[in-house]
């Protein structure tokens with residue numbers, strides 16, 4: 001990554017004590033915090049969950065791990081909720097509590113947060129962006145910059161974002177998938193597909209019910225997806241199998257069933273179809289100048305990018321070779337941390353916003 005740093009600016013910031021910066025990926029499922037530390041990053045992760053009073057959703061009682069433990073087993077007057085749904089902030093108060101916790105985790109005692117960069121979905125509206133910025137400021141950061149998760153991922157993955165040729169990021173998250181084309185340091189196109197890994201889990205639950213007359217929990221469905229999951233593709237991928245216990249709908253008794261990769265691929269088919277359709281739209285709009293860059297520099301990130309068969313399926317359907325990030329869950333936060341430490345990593349217009 002080439003930075004355009006200016007030593008005077010840095011000294012100025014140091015004078016003001018703005019030495020601590022954080023990158024935060026405010027995700028539907030997990031919030032990842034990256035703190036630059038020399039050439040590397042300190043990384044932290046918390047579940048994007050808050051526990052609130054049932055009759056007053058603005059009174060936050062617990063955040064992160066503690067709140068996650070309460071999911072599904074809270075006392076009557078408490079509910080555990082996710083402040084983001086499909087990548088969109090649902091409750092500002094709750095998202096603020098989450099962000100405050102994230103900043104606390106990334107800060108040593110006595111340290112002040114100078115600048116945070118928050119990655120949010122690229123198709124977020126101005127209102128949502130402003131809300132995220134507001135939340136960051138209220139949570140105690142001096143400077144807040146909100147950037148697209150896709151751009152952040154590209155920076156974190158070390159893609160050549162400043163080149164005119166173009167690069168593409170496919171970010172398959174829990175609730176949504178962002179398809180982001182970047183050139184000359186900015187986003188030249190974005191398509192958000194409101195489908196992601198969570199929808200695969202839901203489809204697994206439904207398909208198990210339909211095929212076996214058995215109810216399984218959503219967490220078991222996710223575990224199965226992670227263990228044996230794949231997308232249908234032309235390549236012969238190993239058909240793995242695992243067993244889970246569900247509740248028989250007929251007898252109400254526990255019932256053991258086997259689920260294999262082909263089964264998960266059937267459940268995941270509507271989601272990969274939506275992703276391919278989104279990519280088709282991006283390609284339709286793509287200017288021919290960017291096609292070589294997309295061919296040479298497309299990367300898949302996000303938890304869902306780890307499902308086997310993704311790159312094979314995309315290459316077969318769209319003739320685009322995709323590299324799967326070896327760091328899919330933290331790359332957005334890392335990219336945000338790079339920008340937080342050095343806003344000139346972005347193009348001039350965005351930099352101006354960062355410095356305001």
Ligand SMILES: Nc1ncnc2c1ncn2[C@@H]1O[C@H](COP(=O)(O)OP(=O)(O)OP(=O)(O)O)[C@@H](O)[C@H]1O
Pocket residue numbers: 026027028029030031086087172173174175176177196197198222225226229301302303304305306307328329
């Ligand atoms: N090894 C894995 N194989 C397949 N799926 C995985 C794996 N690890 C995590 N996932 C899935 O990835 C999703 C979470 O990804 P990620 O943390 O990137 O999402 P997020 O940033 O919280 O969501 P969003 O981007 O929608 O706000 C979940 O659906 C999870 O089940």
